[in-house]
Amino acid sequence: MSSKDRTDQKETKRGTNYSRRSLLTGAVRAMPAVLTLQSGAALARSSNLISASPRDHKDRYGRTLCLDLRSVDPAGRSGRVYDLGHPASGRLTAIRDREFRVAPDDRAAVVSEARMCHEGGTYYYRARRYRHWSTQEIEGDALQETSDNAQQFTGAVSGSSDYWGGRRDRYWKRVQIRRGVLVSATALSSFSGNITVTDL
Protein backbone atom coordinates (compact mmCIF):
# COMPACT_ATOMS: atom_id res chain seq x y z
CA MET A 1 0.00 0.00 0.00
CA SER A 2 1.43 3.39 -1.02
CA SER A 3 1.81 6.28 1.39
CA LYS A 4 -0.84 8.12 -0.62
CA ASP A 5 -3.34 5.30 -0.05
CA ARG A 6 -2.49 5.29 3.63
CA THR A 7 -3.04 9.05 3.81
CA ASP A 8 -6.41 8.82 2.06
CA GLN A 9 -7.50 6.01 4.30
CA LYS A 10 -6.48 7.99 7.35
CA GLU A 11 -8.54 10.96 6.18
CA THR A 12 -11.52 8.77 5.46
CA LYS A 13 -11.24 7.25 8.88
CA ARG A 14 -11.00 10.69 10.39
CA GLY A 15 -14.20 11.63 8.50
CA THR A 16 -16.07 8.59 9.75
CA ASN A 17 -14.95 9.13 13.31
CA TYR A 18 -15.83 12.77 13.04
CA SER A 19 -19.34 12.08 11.83
CA ARG A 20 -19.92 9.61 14.67
CA ARG A 21 -18.58 12.17 17.08
CA SER A 22 -20.84 14.80 15.58
CA LEU A 23 -23.89 12.64 16.09
CA LEU A 24 -22.91 11.86 19.63
CA THR A 25 -22.05 15.38 20.67
CA GLY A 26 -24.77 17.06 18.60
CA ALA A 27 -22.14 19.12 16.83
CA VAL A 28 -24.34 19.41 13.73
CA ARG A 29 -26.12 22.70 14.21
CA ALA A 30 -26.42 24.13 10.73
CA MET A 31 -27.75 23.17 7.35
CA PRO A 32 -25.08 21.88 4.98
CA ALA A 33 -23.23 24.65 3.22
CA VAL A 34 -20.49 24.80 0.66
CA LEU A 35 -18.30 27.68 -0.44
CA THR A 36 -16.33 27.28 -3.61
CA LEU A 37 -12.97 28.91 -4.02
CA GLN A 38 -12.64 30.35 -7.51
CA SER A 39 -9.26 29.31 -8.77
CA GLY A 40 -7.39 31.09 -11.49
CA ALA A 41 -6.69 27.74 -13.09
CA ALA A 42 -10.38 26.95 -13.35
CA LEU A 43 -11.17 30.33 -14.83
CA ALA A 44 -8.29 30.16 -17.25
CA ARG A 45 -9.61 26.89 -18.65
CA SER A 46 -12.42 28.87 -20.25
CA SER A 47 -10.64 31.05 -22.75
CA ASN A 48 -13.81 32.58 -24.14
CA LEU A 49 -14.00 35.38 -21.60
CA ILE A 50 -14.92 38.90 -22.60
CA SER A 51 -14.92 42.07 -20.55
CA ALA A 52 -17.42 44.87 -20.58
CA SER A 53 -15.77 47.76 -22.40
CA PRO A 54 -16.69 51.40 -21.76
CA ARG A 55 -14.55 52.36 -24.73
CA ASP A 56 -13.82 50.74 -28.07
CA HIS A 57 -17.38 49.44 -28.34
CA LYS A 58 -18.08 50.46 -31.90
CA ASP A 59 -17.49 48.25 -34.88
CA ARG A 60 -16.12 49.32 -38.24
CA TYR A 61 -19.62 50.40 -39.31
CA GLY A 62 -19.92 52.71 -36.34
CA ARG A 63 -22.45 50.48 -34.60
CA THR A 64 -22.44 50.24 -30.82
CA LEU A 65 -22.08 46.63 -29.72
CA CYS A 66 -24.28 45.50 -26.85
CA LEU A 67 -23.99 41.98 -25.43
CA ASP A 68 -27.25 40.55 -24.04
CA LEU A 69 -26.60 39.66 -20.41
CA ARG A 70 -29.05 36.81 -20.50
CA SER A 71 -27.09 35.06 -23.21
CA VAL A 72 -23.83 34.73 -21.25
CA ASP A 73 -22.65 33.74 -17.78
CA PRO A 74 -20.75 36.02 -15.44
CA ALA A 75 -17.17 34.97 -14.75
CA GLY A 76 -14.91 35.96 -11.89
CA ARG A 77 -15.84 38.36 -9.12
CA SER A 78 -15.41 41.74 -10.79
CA GLY A 79 -18.87 41.67 -12.31
CA ARG A 80 -17.46 42.89 -15.58
CA VAL A 81 -16.20 39.67 -17.14
CA TYR A 82 -18.46 37.25 -18.97
CA ASP A 83 -17.99 33.71 -20.22
CA LEU A 84 -19.16 33.02 -23.74
CA GLY A 85 -18.76 29.29 -23.17
CA HIS A 86 -17.44 26.60 -25.48
CA PRO A 87 -17.98 27.11 -28.37
CA ALA A 88 -18.41 30.85 -27.91
CA SER A 89 -22.05 31.87 -28.16
CA GLY A 90 -24.16 34.84 -27.22
CA ARG A 91 -26.62 37.43 -28.49
CA LEU A 92 -25.32 40.75 -29.66
CA THR A 93 -27.21 43.87 -30.67
CA ALA A 94 -25.45 46.21 -33.05
CA ILE A 95 -27.00 49.64 -32.55
CA ARG A 96 -26.63 52.00 -35.46
CA ASP A 97 -25.85 55.63 -34.96
CA ARG A 98 -29.33 57.12 -34.96
CA GLU A 99 -31.28 59.58 -32.89
CA PHE A 100 -33.17 57.28 -30.54
CA ARG A 101 -35.87 58.63 -28.27
CA VAL A 102 -37.74 57.21 -25.33
CA ALA A 103 -41.13 57.82 -26.94
CA PRO A 104 -42.45 58.31 -30.51
CA ASP A 105 -42.45 62.06 -30.12
CA ASP A 106 -39.99 64.67 -31.30
CA ARG A 107 -40.23 66.27 -27.88
CA ALA A 108 -39.27 63.07 -26.09
CA ALA A 109 -35.79 62.76 -24.60
CA VAL A 110 -33.00 61.56 -26.81
CA VAL A 111 -31.18 58.54 -25.42
CA SER A 112 -27.64 57.39 -26.07
CA GLU A 113 -26.79 53.95 -27.42
CA ALA A 114 -24.86 53.24 -24.23
CA ARG A 115 -27.87 53.95 -22.07
CA MET A 116 -30.09 51.83 -24.32
CA CYS A 117 -27.70 48.95 -23.81
CA HIS A 118 -27.33 49.32 -20.06
CA GLU A 119 -31.03 49.77 -19.36
CA GLY A 120 -32.65 47.80 -22.17
CA GLY A 121 -36.22 48.56 -23.14
CA THR A 122 -38.22 50.06 -26.01
CA TYR A 123 -37.03 53.04 -28.04
CA TYR A 124 -38.01 54.91 -31.18
CA TYR A 125 -36.34 56.56 -34.10
CA ARG A 126 -37.47 58.34 -37.24
CA ALA A 127 -37.21 56.17 -40.32
CA ARG A 128 -37.66 57.31 -43.90
CA ARG A 129 -39.71 55.75 -46.58
CA TYR A 130 -40.67 56.67 -50.10
CA ARG A 131 -44.02 55.78 -51.55
CA HIS A 132 -45.15 56.34 -55.07
CA TRP A 133 -48.44 56.10 -56.82
CA SER A 134 -49.84 55.97 -60.32
CA THR A 135 -52.53 58.08 -62.01
CA GLN A 136 -55.32 56.11 -60.44
CA GLU A 137 -54.14 56.93 -56.94
CA ILE A 138 -53.63 60.61 -57.57
CA GLU A 139 -57.37 61.14 -57.70
CA GLY A 140 -58.95 61.45 -54.35
CA ASP A 141 -57.01 61.46 -51.10
CA ALA A 142 -53.50 61.08 -52.44
CA LEU A 143 -53.17 64.82 -53.12
CA GLN A 144 -54.12 66.01 -49.69
CA GLU A 145 -52.09 68.52 -47.73
CA THR A 146 -48.86 66.98 -46.74
CA SER A 147 -47.74 66.67 -43.14
CA ASP A 148 -44.81 68.63 -41.75
CA ASN A 149 -42.49 65.74 -42.34
CA ALA A 150 -43.65 64.84 -45.77
CA GLN A 151 -42.49 66.00 -49.11
CA GLN A 152 -44.68 65.40 -52.09
CA PHE A 153 -43.48 65.05 -55.59
CA THR A 154 -45.68 65.20 -58.61
CA GLY A 155 -45.12 65.41 -62.28
CA ALA A 156 -46.69 64.78 -65.62
CA VAL A 157 -45.76 62.30 -68.23
CA SER A 158 -44.86 64.20 -71.33
CA GLY A 159 -47.53 64.03 -74.07
CA SER A 160 -50.01 62.35 -71.86
CA SER A 161 -52.64 63.24 -69.31
CA ASP A 162 -51.22 60.79 -66.85
CA TYR A 163 -49.56 61.89 -63.64
CA TRP A 164 -47.03 60.30 -61.47
CA GLY A 165 -46.16 61.18 -57.98
CA GLY A 166 -44.54 60.07 -54.82
CA ARG A 167 -44.18 61.02 -51.25
CA ARG A 168 -41.21 60.74 -48.99
CA ASP A 169 -42.06 60.83 -45.37
CA ARG A 170 -40.70 59.83 -42.04
CA TYR A 171 -42.38 57.58 -39.56
CA TRP A 172 -41.56 56.32 -36.10
CA LYS A 173 -39.96 52.94 -35.88
CA ARG A 174 -39.95 51.05 -32.62
CA VAL A 175 -37.04 48.92 -31.47
CA GLN A 176 -36.59 46.72 -28.43
CA ILE A 177 -33.29 45.86 -26.84
CA ARG A 178 -32.39 43.59 -23.95
CA ARG A 179 -30.28 44.85 -21.09
CA GLY A 180 -26.62 44.25 -21.71
CA VAL A 181 -23.07 45.51 -21.57
CA LEU A 182 -20.97 47.28 -24.15
CA VAL A 183 -18.23 45.11 -25.57
CA SER A 184 -15.23 45.64 -27.73
CA ALA A 185 -15.41 44.83 -31.42
CA THR A 186 -11.75 43.90 -31.35
CA ALA A 187 -12.30 41.41 -28.55
CA LEU A 188 -15.33 39.89 -30.25
CA SER A 189 -13.47 39.37 -33.47
CA SER A 190 -11.15 36.93 -31.71
CA PHE A 191 -13.95 34.47 -30.92
CA SER A 192 -15.15 31.86 -33.34
CA GLY A 193 -18.49 30.40 -32.51
CA ASN A 194 -22.13 31.19 -32.68
CA ILE A 195 -22.78 34.81 -31.83
CA THR A 196 -26.16 36.03 -33.04
CA VAL A 197 -26.22 39.66 -34.15
CA THR A 198 -29.36 41.78 -34.26
CA ASP A 199 -28.99 45.01 -36.21
CA LEU A 200 -30.90 48.01 -34.89
Added chain:
Amino acid sequence: MTQPVKGPALRWRSVPAETIRWVVWEDTHIAYHRPSGMTHFLNDSSRLLIDDLRNTPMTAEQVAARFSDIAAEHGEDAVEEATALLERFEELGIVEQV
Protein backbone atom coordinates in the same frame (compact mmCIF):
# COMPACT_ATOMS: atom_id res chain seq x y z
CA MET B 1 -59.15 12.48 -14.19
CA THR B 2 -56.16 10.19 -13.91
CA GLN B 3 -53.36 11.03 -11.52
CA PRO B 4 -49.90 11.49 -13.03
CA VAL B 5 -47.68 8.49 -12.50
CA LYS B 6 -44.70 9.28 -10.34
CA GLY B 7 -41.43 7.82 -11.46
CA PRO B 8 -38.81 6.51 -9.07
CA ALA B 9 -37.33 9.28 -6.93
CA LEU B 10 -33.83 10.46 -7.84
CA ARG B 11 -31.07 9.23 -5.57
CA TRP B 12 -27.66 10.67 -5.04
CA ARG B 13 -24.41 9.20 -3.84
CA SER B 14 -20.96 10.60 -3.26
CA VAL B 15 -18.35 10.27 -5.98
CA PRO B 16 -15.54 7.77 -5.37
CA ALA B 17 -13.31 8.68 -2.46
CA GLU B 18 -10.18 9.02 -4.58
CA THR B 19 -11.85 11.87 -6.51
CA ILE B 20 -11.64 14.22 -3.54
CA ARG B 21 -8.75 15.13 -1.29
CA TRP B 22 -9.92 16.22 2.16
CA VAL B 23 -8.22 18.42 4.72
CA VAL B 24 -9.92 19.17 8.01
CA TRP B 25 -9.21 22.42 9.80
CA GLU B 26 -11.15 22.82 13.05
CA ASP B 27 -14.77 22.79 11.91
CA THR B 28 -14.06 23.45 8.27
CA HIS B 29 -13.66 20.69 5.75
CA ILE B 30 -11.65 21.62 2.71
CA ALA B 31 -12.26 19.48 -0.33
CA TYR B 32 -10.00 19.56 -3.34
CA HIS B 33 -11.87 18.07 -6.28
CA ARG B 34 -9.17 16.56 -8.45
CA PRO B 35 -11.01 16.38 -11.82
CA SER B 36 -12.01 20.06 -11.81
CA GLY B 37 -9.09 21.42 -9.81
CA MET B 38 -11.53 23.38 -7.68
CA THR B 39 -11.44 23.73 -3.91
CA HIS B 40 -14.52 23.83 -1.75
CA PHE B 41 -15.05 24.72 1.89
CA LEU B 42 -17.75 22.68 3.57
CA ASN B 43 -19.20 22.81 7.03
CA ASP B 44 -19.66 19.88 9.40
CA SER B 45 -23.12 19.09 8.11
CA SER B 46 -21.97 18.88 4.52
CA ARG B 47 -19.08 16.58 5.37
CA LEU B 48 -21.34 14.38 7.42
CA LEU B 49 -23.79 14.15 4.55
CA ILE B 50 -21.15 13.38 1.94
CA ASP B 51 -19.70 10.61 4.10
CA ASP B 52 -23.15 9.12 4.56
CA LEU B 53 -23.88 9.32 0.85
CA ARG B 54 -20.77 7.32 0.13
CA ASN B 55 -22.23 4.39 2.04
CA THR B 56 -25.90 4.79 1.15
CA PRO B 57 -27.42 6.60 -1.83
CA MET B 58 -30.34 8.74 -0.70
CA THR B 59 -33.19 10.73 -2.14
CA ALA B 60 -33.69 14.41 -1.39
CA GLU B 61 -36.50 13.47 0.99
CA GLN B 62 -34.23 11.14 2.92
CA VAL B 63 -31.56 13.81 3.16
CA ALA B 64 -34.14 16.33 4.27
CA ALA B 65 -35.30 14.01 7.04
CA ARG B 66 -31.81 14.11 8.53
CA PHE B 67 -31.84 17.88 8.75
CA SER B 68 -35.52 18.52 9.28
CA ASP B 69 -35.06 19.79 12.85
CA ILE B 70 -32.37 22.24 11.82
CA ALA B 71 -34.39 23.40 8.82
CA ALA B 72 -37.44 23.92 10.98
CA GLU B 73 -35.41 26.08 13.37
CA HIS B 74 -34.60 28.39 10.49
CA GLY B 75 -38.07 28.30 9.01
CA GLU B 76 -36.86 26.61 5.86
CA ASP B 77 -38.41 23.89 3.74
CA ALA B 78 -36.13 20.92 4.34
CA VAL B 79 -36.90 19.06 1.10
CA GLU B 80 -36.44 22.19 -0.98
CA GLU B 81 -33.15 22.93 0.76
CA ALA B 82 -31.97 19.36 0.40
CA THR B 83 -32.82 19.26 -3.30
CA ALA B 84 -30.99 22.51 -3.97
CA LEU B 85 -28.00 21.32 -1.98
CA LEU B 86 -27.76 17.98 -3.78
CA GLU B 87 -28.07 19.67 -7.14
CA ARG B 88 -25.32 22.09 -6.17
CA PHE B 89 -23.09 19.25 -4.99
CA GLU B 90 -23.77 17.52 -8.28
CA GLU B 91 -22.75 20.64 -10.22
CA LEU B 92 -19.52 20.67 -8.28
CA GLY B 93 -18.91 16.99 -8.95
CA ILE B 94 -19.01 15.97 -5.31
CA VAL B 95 -22.09 13.77 -5.66
CA GLU B 96 -23.72 12.05 -8.61
CA GLN B 97 -27.13 10.67 -9.42
CA VAL B 98 -27.70 6.93 -9.50
